[in-house]
Amino acid sequence: MSGEVSRQMSHVSEGSAMGSDGNSSEDLDEDDYYMDNYDDLDLDCPSKADDPEYFEYEPLQVIDAERMLNEEIETLCTTLKVNPSTAKMLLFGHNWNKEEIIDNYQRDPQGFLIESNLASRRKPDRLVGAKPVCSVCCREVNPDRFLSVACGHMFCRECWDMHFQTQIQDGITTGIECMAKECSILVPEDFVYEILTQPKLRDKYSKFSFNDLIKSHPRLRFCPGIDCAVIIKAKECKAKKVECEACGAVYCFKCGLNYHAPTDCAVVKKWLTKCEDDSETANYISAHTKDCPRCHVCIEKNGGCNHMQCPSCKCDFCWMCLGDWNNHGSEYYECSRYKENPNIAHESMHVQAREALKKYLFYYGRWENHARSLQLEEITRENIQTRTQKKVMNNEGTWIDWQYLFHAVALLKKCRYTLQYTYPYAYYMDKGSRKELFEYQQSQLESEVENLSWKVERAEIVDRGELENQMDIAEKRRQTLLKDFLEV
Amino acid sequence: MAGLPRRIIKETQRLMAEPVSGITAVPDEHNSRYFHVVVAGPSQSPYEGGLFKLELFLPEEYPMSAPKVRFMTKIYHPNIDKLGRICLDILKDKWSPALQIRTVLLSIQALLSAPNPDDPLDNNVADHWKTNEKSAIEQARQWTQQYAKASINNH
Numbered sequence: 001m002s003g004e005v006s007r008q009m010s011h012v013s014e015g016s017a018m019g020s021d022g023n024s025s026e027d028l029d030e031d032d033y034y035m036d037n038y039d040d041l042d043l044d045c046p047s048k049a050d051d052p053e054y055f056e057y058e059p060l061q062v063i064d065a066e067r068m069l070n071e072e073i074e075t076l077c078t079t080l081k082v083n084p085s086t087a088k089m090l091l092f093g094h095n096w097n098k099e100e101i102i103d104n105y106q107r108d109p110q111g112f113l114i115e116s117n118l119a120s121r122r123k124p125d126r127l128v129g130a131k132p133v134c135s136v137c138c139r140e141v142n143p144d145r146f147l148s149v150a151c152g153h154m155f156c157r158e159c160w161d162m163h164f165q166t167q168i169q170d171g172i173t174t175g176i177e178c179m180a181k182e183c184s185i186l187v188p189e190d191f192v193y194e195i196l197t198q199p200k201l202r203d204k205y206s207k208f209s210f211n212d213l214i215k216s217h218p219r220l221r222f223c224p225g226i227d228c229a230v231i232i233k234a235k236e237c238k239a240k241k242v243e244c245e246a247c248g249a250v251y252c253f254k255c256g257l258n259y260h261a262p263t264d265c266a267v268v269k270k271w272l273t274k275c276e277d278d279s280e281t282a283n284y285i286s287a288h289t290k291d292c293p294r295c296h297v298c299i300e301k302n303g304g305c306n307h308m309q310c311p312s313c314k315c316d317f318c319w320m321c322l323g324d325w326n327n328h329g330s331e332y333y334e335c336s337r338y339k340e341n342p343n344i345a346h347e348s349m350h351v352q353a354r355e356a357l358k359k360y361l362f363y364y365g366r367w368e369n370h371a372r373s374l375q376l377e378e379i380t381r382e383n384i385q386t387r388t389q390k391k392v393m394n395n396e397g398t399w400i401d402w403q404y405l406f407h408a409v410a411l412l413k414k415c416r417y418t419l420q421y422t423y424p425y426a427y428y429m430d431k432g433s434r435k436e437l438f439e440y441q442q443s444q445l446e447s448e449v450e451n452l453s454w455k456v457e458r459a460e461i462v463d464r465g466e467l468e469n470q471m472d473i474a475e476k477r478r479q480t481l482l483k484d485f486l487e488v
Numbered sequence: 489m490a491g492l493p494r495r496i497i498k499e500t501q502r503l504m505a506e507p508v509s510g511i512t513a514v515p516d517e518h519n520s521r522y523f524h525v526v527v528a529g530p531s532q533s534p535y536e537g538g539l540f541k542l543e544l545f546l547p548e549e550y551p552m553s554a555p556k557v558r559f560m561t562k563i564y565h566p567n568i569d570k571l572g573r574i575c576l577d578i579l580k581d582k583w584s585p586a587l588q589i590r591t592v593l594l595s596i597q598a599l600l601s602a603p604n605p606d607d608p609l610d611n612n613v614a615d616h617w618k619t620n621e622k623s624a625i626e627q628a629r630q631w632t633q634q635y636a637k638a639s640i641n642n643h
Contacts, residue, residue, distance in 0.1 A: 136551055136585045138498040163585060166552035181584040
């Protein structure tokens with residue numbers, strides 16, 4: 001099942017539940033929206049091929065994932081005529097790349113197994129005497145109690161058992177190595193199961209090694225949602241958006257962090273680490289309130305929109321730059337682009353450090369601000385829900401009549417989310433024409449997101465057509481930016 | 489020594505019977521898993537002439553888990569921190585049950601001959617080593633004179 005299909009399914013289920021669950025409206029996206037309303041207008045609704053965020057994945061239960069892994073292991077067993085333990089180790093050690101494993105194995109079976117730490121050219125130890133001494137426990141043991149893996153290092157059964165116990169307690173399973181010094185030969189699971197006696201540890205071994213297999217598999221990922229047992233299976237390992245049906249978590253398939261388009265995994269990680277280190281200063285500097293630029297009355301921001309209207313003097317201004325909002329339509333560009341000091345190279349270290357902090361605070365401030373706006377827009381959504389419920393009770397239209405408001409909030413949140421993640425991207429971009437283009441598109445998106453936010457907050461007095469038009473514009477801007485800058 | 493694994497008894501006997509040159513390891517009279525160790529600073533190293541006290545403890549899981557070893561004498565070395573903890577692969581992920589107390593102590597002695605500032609435990613010392621090796625070695629020599637002679641006499 002693809003992501004598209006799952007969204008449409010949630011659409012259907014929402015229709016039948018009719019308002020019992022407000023959250024499901026968030027699952028709707030603009031595709032359904034266009035399809036529902038504009039079929040006859042022949043608007044270019046984004047198809048799978050050119051939707052930059054399109055991603056095919058499906059949720060699996062543990063048992064399904066187990067079956068899938070076992071099938072892959074079995075295929076390899078029959079192709080290479082090796083036992084399941086070896087096949088499992090080969091897949092684990094080689095990124096589950098079956099073609100590559102088969103290729104390499106068929107070229108040189110012994111060499112490939114040696115390279116994979118599953119075979120050795122070493123001659124097995126020869127046991128001397130009627131009661132040889134095990135070199136780990138120093139006890140005299142019957143020869144039939146001695147065992148070895150592929151390298152032929154002989155140790156007694158009791159020592160192997162102890163070794164496995166200690167390793168499993170430390171969380172090591174698929175990576176258990178031979179006990180000899182500087183020997184990296186891996187211990188296959190059939191050997192472990194043959195020796196390991198304690199049932200509790202056998203369970204642990206099987207559970208941990210399953211986790212290892214999932215984590216090593218490039219097309220599988222444990223859902224990072226709290227207490228969520230779902231495993232996501234994707235067609236390819238890409239930095240694309242996954243929405244868990246079971247727990248609602250939204251994250252990047254490749255790195256498991258919050259979804260972060262257009263920024264890539266490495267950059268967003270760097271950014272988040274930086275924010276963690278520096279945010280105390282940043283928090284201190286970026287206050288939660290600002291003074292009105294005209295009458296200087298202190299204003300607390302209580303909605304997501306950055307288009308502010310001073311409650312006392314009624315002037316319209318931008319929360320970010322405190323400039324006049326009326327000039328913003330055409331000059332919004334100036335607000336989202338950080339202006340670098342052109343003489344920076346000639347300034348002293350101290351000034352350069354200040355400038356670096358200033359640059360960081362510029363991007364961090366906007367990042368943080370959009371994150372906060374997103375939270376406030378969740379409150380807007382709840383308010384709309386309460387008001388809609390009231391309207392429906394008073395026979396002012398049906399629940400379905402007011403659905404477009406929820407679509408609008410969902411779209412607004414989606415656009416603002418992407419906008420938020422454009423700031424780390426811009427922060428780490430090199431100066432040049434590509435950055436200029438990016439910041440131009442970013443400012444375009446920002447401007448439309450704020451327009452949409454303004455309209456959504458006043459949804460009841462804004463004409464539905466006007467609102468829907470604004471939704472269309474905002475989503476188009478988002479798509480344009482992602483098409484140009486999200487690596488597919 | 490009732491209840492002590494045969495492996496530990498054997499190792500202790502051999503350490504006493506055939507000591508490694510430059511190293512003494514004596515089990516504590518109350519705890520056979522705890523060893524009082526003295527390592528002589530290797531010649532042609534800044535630790536030459538010093539006697540370094542260490543403690544070595546064999547945990548319950550030994551030899552499946554590595555012994556715990558710590559310097560008791562102050563030492564200026566990029567892989568040994570202020571608390572005397574040692575950054576050595578065989579004491580961590582490269583431990584093998586086939587290694588012994590003897591091999592561990594030999595490795596520690598070798599670490600004194602060849603400090604590895606690229607895999608540091610104490611960043612300040614390692615930086616010193618990398619930026620000005622001469623001055624770092626001088627510092628290590630000074631500490632050896634100051635601490636690695638007195639400590640043996642005092643304790």
